[in-house]
Amino acid sequence: MRPKATLKQIAKELGVSVSTVSKALSNSPEISEPTKIKVQEFAKLKNYKPNNIAVNLKSKRSKTIGVIIPNILNPFFVKVFSGIEKAANARGYNVITCISNESLKKEITAMDMLSNGTIDGFILSVADETQKEHEFKHFKDAIADDIPIVMFDRISEDVNCDKVIVDDFDSAVNAVNHLIKTGCKNIALISNIDNLSVGQLRAEGYLEALKANGVAINEDLILRCESTEELDEKFPAFFDIKGKKIDGVFALEESASVTAHKAVLKAGFRIPEDVQLIGFADGVWSRRLTPSLSTVSQHGPEIGEAAAETLINRLESKEGEELPYETKVIKTELRQRDSTKKL
Amino acid sequence: MRPKATLKQIAKELGVSVSTVSKALSNSPEISEPTKIKVQEFAKLKNYKPNNIAVNLKSKRSKTIGVIIPNILNPFFVKVFSGIEKAANARGYNVITCISNESLKKEITAMDMLSNGTIDGFILSVADETQKEHEFKHFKDAIADDIPIVMFDRISEDVNCDKVIVDDFDSAVNAVNHLIKTGCKNIALISNIDNLSVGQLRAEGYLEALKANGVAINEDLILRCESTEELDEKFPAFFDIKGKKIDGVFALEESASVTAHKAVLKAGFRIPEDVQLIGFADGVWSRRLTPSLSTVSQHGPEIGEAAAETLINRLESKEGEELPYETKVIKTELRQRDSTKKL
């Protein structure tokens, strides 16, 4: 291994000072053309790369973003992450990723591990447990320590910071409206995320759409669970198509959609002829199920890009500049595939 | 915002020297008990955290691993990543992730961006384009610069480094053997990854299994594509169950499995009664398709953990210690679900 090239090395070999080399490489007008060329060519020859850590120490910024994701197996988060990564790299930032696994403790550990100069700011979606316990001190501490946070999707109203969300309420209203328009009379609501703020908002949208259309709310048509396992277990008994006359299902999350899709077919009914189905979903499989699933698509990559842009703008804003916190809303899109009837 | 606590700050406020504070905080026996206690309590009060960047500069190691993933939408890579993240964190390492998007250029850019002290080593799976073009200089350069690499899944034989792979050949042999045992006479092979080394290996396993069982190879039963789109397009015409008497399908990747699953059902045939199906797959949906998919499971998290352990062991090995490069093979598992008949 060739010893790593440093300014000092180059300076010595070229018989000039370290500061001359530094300036020459940064193309400073202080340095004469011939010297610049000599230094730059030699540096290229030696494959010199400024040591990032030293630069960071000097500039007190790491150009690195910490991303904390509750559950990496959820494709929505993966899509958001891909958007963050892309936007961050485009602006010269790296991304350190931690997975909280829905655990408050891991969330705190991860933030602690990174809040020491390693990262300049956080992009995160609040862990399930954190939302349940209403424990937000670690977020507030980071902000107080001048480490900005951008929350996406699962946010906390109690924390004052930038946020990027989906219009969950409106999206649900739209989706249910669509089911009503295509002729559904008894629309079931199924949730595997009733413990999350977004789950609540979507459920409220369902209720609102029914109300606006003058449809009475029937609690027997509502199945709210706090995990996919729970839903998987309860759905077959709940799904009494004859007794309840269910002709539409609105699923609040991708896994719930798949649960319904599978169970409805297994029970011997046709989609969409007997039962129409719409679900929130961003995975690759919604279009590959048979029949394919009509979805509320959340535009994960756009959410990630917006979050990264927001954070970096704040990181790079001038010291004095008062940048008010903003909440960006990314619109969803209703993707009609084969699990709903055409209008 | 309270100004960030530094050793200097604390030293001044306590009227001692910087080195005393440093030693007291690291519990050095050089320092007297009373002083230690005084310093440690004050530091806790001030919420002191050693600046990681300064520590890194001093130690010349960042305790950070660079991970380069070809395609984040492939759930196999996500699972591997989750294993890497877990094992790395357990040993006090952070993980910076880049997505090459199967592009050689992005792969090079990403490695360049990180090879300046930002990371201590790489864990990566080679991009499609890189394998196609046989361009491995960037890997060799990194290794020459003393930045170790661990390759997983998609490796390059030309590069001398640690590797973690799946026994693709044997796994394919097993899977095809299983189809033969359950009565398949005409087993089709479909691939959407014929451009990748792992795709080749799996195809060879298929051929070997047929040969070992005395089954003649029929080129009409083999459909090798280089993308899911291509396969999606060609499969329906290829899948002539009556003419070719296809009664089994072996799919080399998760997407190919889903393509076959969907197309077979759409063509009006039953799984597994008319056609049995086995595919390489690690996504969450294999068990949720109807009927669920029998798979060759690659144990993504274990691969990630092994890769991280291997890399960190090398990073933390003593200077003189000659650590030979090793290739770890993680065994796959045949998961029998509903797309194959019971034995």
Added chain:
DNA sequence: GTGAAAGCGCTAACAT
């Protein structure tokens, strides 16, 4: 135009 020197925050060898 070039170089010397200070300093980012920390550790550690070397005084005292």
Added chain:
DNA sequence: ATGTTAGCGCTTTCAC
């Protein structure tokens, strides 16, 4: 037991 000093690699101010 505590302090002084040097130095990690770099940028930047200030002298020459």
